[in-house]
Amino acid sequence: MEQKEDKLKEVISHAKEYGFVFPSSEIYDGLAATYDYGQLGSELKNNIKSYWWKSMVQMHDNIVGIDSAIFMHPTTWKASGHVDAFNDPLIDNKDSKKRYRADVLIEEHIEKIRQKIDKEVEKGFKKFGDSFDEAQFRATNPNVLRNAQKITEIEDRMRTTLENNDLEGVYQLIVDLEIACPISGSKNWTEVRQFNLMFSTELGSVAGDASTIYLRPETAQGIFVNFLNVQKSGRMKIPFGIAQIGKAFRNEIVARQFIFRMREFEQMEMQFFVRPGEEMKWYEYWKETRANWHKKLGLGDNLYRFHDHIKLAHYANAAADIEFDFPMGFKELEGIHSRTDFDLKQHEQFSGKKLQYFDPELNQNYVPYVVETSVGLDRMFLSVLSASYKNEKLEDGSERSVLSLPPALAPIKVAVMPLTKKDGLPEKAHEVLNLLKYDYNCTYDEKDSPGKRYRRQDAIGTPYCVMIDHQTMEDNTVTIRDRDTMEQIRVAIPELYKIIDEKVNMRTLLV
Numbered sequence: 402m403e404q405k406e407d408k409l410k411e412v413i414s415h416a417k418e419y420g421f422v423f424p425s426s427e428i429y430d431g432l433a434a435t436y437d438y439g440q441l442g443s444e445l446k447n448n449i450k451s452y453w454w455k456s457m458v459q460m461h462d463n464i465v466g467i468d469s470a471i472f473m474h475p476t477t478w479k480a481s482g483h484v485d486a487f488n489d490p491l492i493d494n495k496d497s498k499k500r501y502r503a504d505v506l507i508e509e510h511i512e513k514i515r516q517k518i519d520k521e522v523e524k525g526f527k528k529f530g531d532s533f534d535e536a537q538f539r540a541t542n543p544n545v546l547r548n549a550q551k552i553t554e555i556e557d558r559m560r561t562t563l564e565n566n567d568l569e570g571v572y573q574l575i576v577d578l579e580i581a582c583p584i585s586g587s588k589n590w591t592e593v594r595q596f597n598l599m600f601s602t603e604l605g606s607v608a609g610d611a612s613t614i615y616l617r618p619e620t621a622q623g624i625f626v627n628f629l630n631v632q633k634s635g636r637m638k639i640p641f642g643i644a645q646i647g648k649a650f651r652n653e654i655v656a657r658q659f660i661f662r663m664r665e666f667e668q669m670e671m672q673f674f675v676r677p678g679e680e681m682k683w684y685e686y687w688k689e690t691r692a693n694w695h696k697k698l699g700l701g702d703n704l705y706r707f708h709d710h711i712k713l714a715h716y717a718n719a720a721a722d723i724e725f726d727f728p729m730g731f732k733e734l735e736g737i738h739s740r741t742d743f744d745l746k747q748h749e750q751f752s753g754k755k756l757q758y759f760d761p762e763l764n765q766n767y768v769p770y771v772v773e774t775s776v777g778l779d780r781m782f783l784s785v786l787s788a789s790y791k792n793e794k795l796e797d798g799s800e801r802s803v804l805s806l807p808p809a810l811a812p813i814k815v816a817v818m819p820l821t822k823k824d825g826l827p828e829k830a831h832e833v834l835n836l837l838k839y840d841y842n843c844t845y846d847e848k849d850s851p852g853k854r855y856r857r858q859d860a861i862g863t864p865y866c867v868m869i870d871h872q873t874m875e876d877n878t879v880t881i882r883d884r885d886t887m888e889q890i891r892v893a894i895p896e897l898y899k900i901i902d903e904k905v906n907m908r909t910l911l912v
């Protein structure tokens with residue numbers, strides 16, 4: 402655990418040192434849970450967006466993309482349920498004065514019990530070796546069964562209390578489980594209270610209820626209110642999807658862990674409108690499709706797992722998270738929600754406008770059901786950055802920091818370098834750069850020894866370095882160095898495009 406915490410610290414400091422992520426308004430000592438993306442961070446972020454947008458919109462002929470406003474009519478949030486129900490149950494520890502989400506404290510307690518089960522299974526595996534039957538062991542071992550029973554009981558109590566808004570019951574569960582504050586170690590808790598997460602502001606100069614508007618807490622509602630506009634203007638036939646990338650704002654109380662939980666963040670969301678009754682089929686389809694999208698990045702399939710929700714949001718009839726093994730452990734990266742017809746029906750009711758689809762095959766009007774995929778762009782960024790960051794010991798005993806980013810996402814694809822600053826090599830290097838820059842984000846670097854320059858590019862994840870040397874001036878060849886293998890090969894300049902393209906083109910992730 403300690404090692405993992407160290408890893409997060411290292412990633413944060415690497416991100417700052419190389420211009421990926423800075424604390425926001427740092428000269429004023431920063432603003433809690435708010436971050437700025439630097440010169441390389443914004444490139445990486447744009448590439449992640451592009452991977453998502455291309456795979457969602459360009460690769461599906463029944464999904465289109467929009468860009469709706471952050472400010473929406475205030476009734477939107479009454480209709481969606483966010484004004485009344487977008488709350489977190491919070492609890493404070495009286496000794497450390499730290500505030501926690503009560504449900505998260507309980508889920509962390511459950512996770513500890515789950516780890517005990519895993520340890521028991523590991524022991525069994527060590528004892529029985531290849532003949533070990535894990536399924537049978539889990540079904541019969543008394544310790545495993547006792548702990549599994551504990552988990553079921555806690556989950557049942559948590560679900561019932563949260564669904565009934567029984568805050569005293571949630572408090573009692575924390576007391577009964579003897580959950581202690583991770584900071585103070587004490588069990589001296591306040592009562593549990595609900596806290597609304599939406600930021601509000603005033604529209605125009607007149608203060609008062611009528612002019613209160615909200616900064617959207619999710620991009621999805623901008624899609625719902627445009628459902629008919631898009632369906633009619635795009636002549637869309639069900640099933641079809643509307644995708645959007647944009648900022649969302651939440652007054653997170655427990656905002657920690659770098660860009661994992663921020664107050665201003667970006668979401669990449671897609672609402673898939675389907676026939677009522679077909680939503681579970683599409684829910685399963687999108688669960689699998691989205692998991693594959695993540696795994697295609699090649700960061701390691703073992704870094705992802707599904708987590709089915711116990712406490713369903715007020716709009717969902719099924720929901721799962723794709724969790725990622727962040728430096729802080731497995732946490733939610735993306736949510737897949739079967740949102741039923743809740744949102745469209747609510748907007749029909751509150752706006753008085755029909756939001757229905759005429760299905761020509763069924764010869765029938767209905768309010769479509771919705772399956773949503775929603776991934777946080779900043780969490781994607783952290784998953785990619787943390788899994789790619791490595792400190793390697795090399796054969797010659799030296800060390801290097803390398804970001805083994807998926808090449809298609811790397812902020813800079815090629816660094817072009819002259820071996821020395823004289824003999825016409827810089828001019829030749831600029832010629833090569835001018836050849837490549839229309840297709841790839843390239844950089845030019847002539848400072849320091851080649852070794853130092855390679856290390857600098859490794860540290861920011863540049864897949865290729867192209868070195869212009871004296872032989873280049875004679876036969877128009879260069880060396881190209883691969884970030885991961887560190888091997889260099891000599892190639893003719895006209896061959897560069899093909900070599901680079903094979904590795905860094907977004908197509909490598911999409912096919």
Ligand code: GAP
Nearest residue numbers: 619621661662663666734735736775776777780
């Ligand atoms: N429209 C559904 C929705 O907003 P959510 O599970 O609350 O569902 C979706 O959020 C995703 O947005 C999460 O899986 C996470 O990746 C990201 N997200 C949510 N809150 C966040 C925060 N405070 N900071 C960064 N990302 C966040």
